[in-house]
Structures are given as structure tokens and as C-alpha cells.
Amino acid sequence: MVPIYVALIIHGRRTFESVPDILKEAVRAELLALGLDENGNPIN
Structure with a gap:
């Protein structure tokens, strides 16, 4: 499920806050x- 949530966040379909607590870390x-932050944006 982790890769799915990562992909959804990267593509703007989900937010980090919508990830179940057990998977957040x-x-x-x-x-x-x-190299991305919790919003899927590049870290500078």
C-alpha cells in the first residue's frame, strides 16, 4: 500500500493527511x- 499512497501523493490525488496513521511513517x-516532501514537492 505504501507505493500506492506515494504515487497518489506525487500525482496530487491524495494528501499526506489522508494516509492511514499506520502507514504514515x-x-x-x-x-x-x-527527494520529495510530504506534499510530493521536490526538496530544495
Whole structure:
């Protein structure tokens, strides 16, 4: 489910707040590994 939520956030279909609490840390870690913040925007 983590990759699905990451893809949905990147494409603007979901927000980080809509991710179930149990998955938030894993989704946050995956987004950071991709160089993105919790909103799917590039980290400068």
C-alpha cells in the first residue's frame, strides 16, 4: 500500500493527511528517499 499512497501523493490525488496513521511513517520515508516532501514537492 505504501507505493500506492506515494504515487497518489506525487500525482496530487491524495494528501499526506489522508494516509492511514499506520502507514504514515513508511510513506514519509519513501517520499524523502525520492527527494520529495510530504506534499510530493521536490526538496530544495
